[in-house]
Amino acid sequence: MNIPPAYVLTLSGILFALGIIGVLIRRNAIVIFMSIELMLNSANLALIASARMFGPAVEALRGHVFVFFVIAVAAAEVAVGLALIVAIFRSKESIDVDEVSSLRG
Amino acid sequence: MTIDLVLFLGLTLIAVAAAIAMIVSRNAIYSALFLVLNFLTVATLYLLLNAAFIAIVQITVYAGAIMVLFLFVIMLLGTERESIGGGIRWQMPVAIVLGLGLAGELAYILMRNDIAQGPLADLSAEFGSPASIGRVLFSEYIVPFEVTSILLLVAMIGAIVITRMQRRENK
Numbered sequence: 001m002n003i004p005p006a007y008v009l010t011l012s013g014i015l016f017a018l019g020i021i022g023v024l025i026r027r028n029a030i031v032i033f034m035s036i037e038l039m040l041n042s043a044n045l046a047l048i049a050s051a052r053m054f055g056p057a058v059e060a061l062r063g064h065v066f067v068f069f070v071i072a073v074a075a076a077e078v079a080v081g082l083a084l085i086v087a088i089f090r091s092k093e094s095i096d097v098d099e100v101s102s103l104r105g
Numbered sequence: 106m107t108i109d110l111v112l113f114l115g116l117t118l119i120a121v122a123a124a125i126a127m128i129v130s131r132n133a134i135y136s137a138l139f140l141v142l143n144f145l146t147v148a149t150l151y152l153l154l155n156a157a158f159i160a161i162v163q164i165t166v167y168a169g170a171i172m173v174l175f176l177f178v179i180m181l182l183g184t185e186r187e188s189i190g191g192g193i194r195w196q197m198p199v200a201i202v203l204g205l206g207l208a209g210e211l212a213y214i215l216m217r218n219d220i221a222q223g224p225l226a227d228l229s230a231e232f233g234s235p236a237s238i239g240r241v242l243f244s245e246y247i248v249p250f251e252v253t254s255i256l257l258l259v260a261m262i263g264a265i266v267i268t269r270m271q272r273r274e275n276k
Contacts (some may be wrong), residue, residue, distance in 0.1 A: 003113050006221040008150065013211030015124055015143075017204050022128040026199030028132050031181055036142050038124060039169065044159075046148055050234075052154040055226040061241045064233055067159050068242070071166050072253045076260030078171050082178045089182050096109050104163035 008049035015042035027087050029095040033078075040074050112153070120146040132186060133179045137172055144168040158234045 015038060022035030046066045051063030089095050120143055127139040144167045151160035215221070231237055242250055 001226055002107070003109050005225070006216050006218050007113060007117075007156065007207065008163055010212045011150075013215050014208050016142070017208030018121070018128060019195060020207065024123075025197045026128065027182070029184045030131055030175065030184070031112040031127075032169065033138050034127065034136055034175060037167075037171070038127070038143065042143060043183065044163075045150065046154050048154050048156045048159060049221075052228075054223055055199065056204065056232060058237075061233070061237055062245075064156055064159050064238050065241050065246050068162065068238070069249060069253060071162055072257065073273070075166060075171060075270055076256050078174055079118040079260045080158065080267070083267040085112060085137060086182065087267050087270075090249075095182065095184050096163050099182035100149060100244055101141060 005049045005053040008052075009046055012042040012045040012049065014044070015039075027096050027098055029088070029097050029099075029102055030082075032097065033081055033085070037074065037078070040070060109153075113150075115147050116150055116153075120150075133184065134176065137175050137179060140175075141168050141172050144172070155228050158233060158235045158238045 010050045013058050017038035019035045019042065022038065026032055026035065047067050047070075048064045053065075054060040085095055088100060092099055123139045123143040123146065127136045127143065130136050130139065144163060146162040148168065149158045151157075151163060
């Protein structure tokens, strides 16, 4: 594909902002979590676009390796995060983030 | 307008529409399925950006494993519907205005980025193939790679401990 990488970077910026909007306006903890995944994914897209931009140099492959690590960390994060959501649901009978305010005192 | 640009604009449209649909749909299952669509679209973009290995990892790990885990938890808890109303009244309009402001500024800055205007160099098919990634991963990044395996092990143990502890308290 031979389009300016700036376009792909712009798409990743827009997806990142949409993820932030999702975190801010939703109250279902699982949907908030999915919005965080969307943001991680948009950062990955920016890394891949940068790797393409710095082209045939073999150092550019570090962008791909970094994305690989981000995906591995995201998998670990999802496992722990969903376990936490299940634990919260068991004690509160709800995963609405407004209900989880026990620490307010 | 080249065929590449048409392809890219179509994929952009699908990705952004799927992301917006994920945020606004009231049913969490629909949100998860729209997110899968978004991940598949981004995987296609990876293929177009000479990142074949990452595209396949994206489909198997993200769109496959992670989203199945999400759907499983949504269906296990039975909380796909969200209660409407309540919460802070001004939160949603403020969040939308600030988020769209951030999107506009990011788009403006990234579009005007000087070094990212192209034209792009032609790459060989070798770039981004599993073999080339593996060479970098297992020579230069061997220590972070091993640390990742420990991280995944710890996450697995953590998930088990968090869910088991709760069950013992209930008894």
